[in-house]
Amino acid sequence: MTRRRAAQLGVAAALTIGLPLSLTSTQLAADAAPAPSSAAFRQAVTVGGVLQHERVLQRIANRNDGSRASGTPGYDASAAYVAKRLRAAGYDVRVQNFTFPKFTENAPATLTQDSPVATDYETETFEYSGSGTVTGPLTAADGNTVPVTAAPGETNAGCSVSDFDPAPSEDAVALIQRGTCSFGEKAQYAQEAGYDAAIIFNEGQDGRTDLPGGTLGEPGDIPVVGLSYADGAALQEQLEGGAEVVMTVATDTSFDPDAQTSNVIADTRGGDRDRTLVVGAHLDSVDGGAGINDNGSGTSTILEIAEEMAEAGVKPRQKVRFAFWGAEESGLLGSEHYVDSLSDRALSRIVANLNFDMVGSPNYVRFVYDGDGSDTDPAGPPGSAQIEELFVDYFDSQDLASAPTQFSGRSDYGPFIAVGIPAGGLFTGAEGVKTPEEAAIFGGTAGEPYDPCYHQACDDMTNLSTAALSEMGDAAAHAVLRLATTRTGFFEDGSFRQATRERTAAQDFDNHGNHAAR
Structure with missing residues (x-):
């Protein structure tokens, strides 16, 4: 330098x-x-x-x-x-060592419908999913709604043990729609109801149609995979039509509860x-x-x-x-x-x-965290609005546009x-797609991710x-x-x-x- x-x-x-x-x-x-x-x-x-x-x-x-x-x-x-x-x-530098639960996906998940029609589905493993292969009848959770009618995040499916019929066989698979409660809760309640694997499909509103890409939050015991809304809705409709659907869910994961890592802190x-x-x-x-x-x-x-x-x-x-x-x-x-x-x-x-x-990011937008919550919820703690203003005012002084981004966790x-x-x-x-409005303001390519290599080898x-x-x-x-x-x-x-x-x-x-x- x-x-x-x-x-x-x-x-x-x-x-x-x-x-x-x-x-x-x-x-x-x-x-x-x-x-x-x-x-x-x-x-x-x-x-x-x-x-x-x-x-x-x-x-x-x-x-x-x-x-x-x-x-x-x-x-x-x-x-x-x-x-x-x-x-x-x-x-003044210190290295703060700590242990953490390290989850590893050893191989991509697979999801197959075995009957009545053999079909392979695009799927993904939820973070902290259990590992294994389960073949069994598919049962829909109460509250799955196809077509979706609720606002985003408000479909109440699989959010209690009572949302699941008793598992129909020794090896059984639950079909659950994304919505109100966490993915971890949905998987936990399915397991408590006797299911050996869970498929969580996306909710169906704008921005909630692709693979859900989620975490269970903590290690689980049963395989849990994601499915797009379209594929999940098709399985739901088969079940509502009286079909006996048999699925095979396969995940290959491992978990080290005592992995070692650190923070580097310098004053x-x-x-x-x-x-x-x-x-x-x-x-x-x-x-x-x-x-x-x-x-x-x-x-x-x-x-x-x-x-x-x-x-x-x-x-x-x-x-x-x-x-x-x-x-x-x-x-x-x-x-x-x-x-x-x-x-x-x-x-x-x-x-x-x-x-x-x-x-x-290659296809970037100048995002500033929305401290005052004026464009997105929630607002940050008092003082966050002034931090947002500091960044926005700086960009304004340089004749550079900026846009708010949510405190989403x-x-x-x-x-x-x-x-x-x-x-x-x-x-x-990150993986979000640049809109035409953003491309007009910030340049770059509309319809393409902000970072096309997000979480990839590239x-x-x-x-x-x-x-x-x-x-x-x-x-x-x-x-x-x-x-x-x-x-x-x-x-x-x-x-x-x-x-x-x-x-x-x-x-x-x-x-x-x-x-x-x-």
Whole structure:
């Protein structure tokens, strides 16, 4: 990475005075000092620096069976690299080790109708599904509705044991429609009713027609697979027509309850520890790929910001904690472990969490987490709206459009907002499909995924937009600098936190990590 000492000295001089957050008129009036520009710091944080880290992560994956997943040597080497760079930059670094339940799909699931007509179906294994092959009669859960009539998420099928007829044979398969309760609950109730395997088909509304792609949330005992709405509806109609349908469900999975992994946590030496800003990105990939966009892009971006803050001599008023989370792809387990490990006093010191997960998608949109909930539900805890405004105002100042994205529980902000800590961050899109309206505003290709290699082996160095890395990296650098050096907090009295914080239930999210939970 090229370092320009003259530029560094200019950055350092600009940053020795505190930057007011300048998010509301009240705060502007309360803070007499003018707000210098973050331009010098943004110039120091470069795409070249980000790509240098990305290339190292790619080499690590290449040497470790193409993966950097938690619980593998590829992840351990990634964590060692990040920790070494941060120590060299002068941060106080600790590696927080923890165990986690590692689920592995050893082979793709298969789903076959044996009678009355032999048919093979496209299917997928639910995360934490049990392993095995089951052949038996298919029985529909009460509440399956074809065609669907409920609003999304409101079909109430398989949400209690009483929704299932007693299993008709020793080996029996349940057919359940997605809806109100979690996938894990549906599978559990089917098992309690005597079924040996479960097929969960999608609900049927817009956005809920393909394979559901979900998690059971915790290890299950029976094979559980997904099915599209069209295929599930066809099976439901056969059963309603009186057909005796026999299915074979086959999954091949394994589970290690005591897999080892870690978080890498690095603190600035300066800054008030009673006002700590946590800047996070998950470090792990999925088992099947190097994870260069997901989430090498977020990891490399905040590592570049951390190194440039140190080289520029930034004097933060708040302590800044850069966190590189493990086991996000297993369900936000690293960030959950970190939050759960903190006392109430330690949690109260955290003023905000910034999260950067996938900021280099090839067919990107500049998404900002919807802190105030004005476009999507739910809103984040108090203070989240001001973080959203900070990002949106920055993009506006650069004549760049942005769009809101939901706090859905898909990334590591989840454990923080669940305990009432304000959160925000950036995202450039995953498996979702770019709309014509988005293409008109942001460019790219309508009808194609934001990231065509999401959770695949092709998520490598060729799967990055340098334009996205540049634009999102500048926005991230701007926000980290402002929040690290501001004199005034999120609230009208200038404080950084409310007297009390309201905790929310993590299970209220529709997603747990990158998998749908219901």
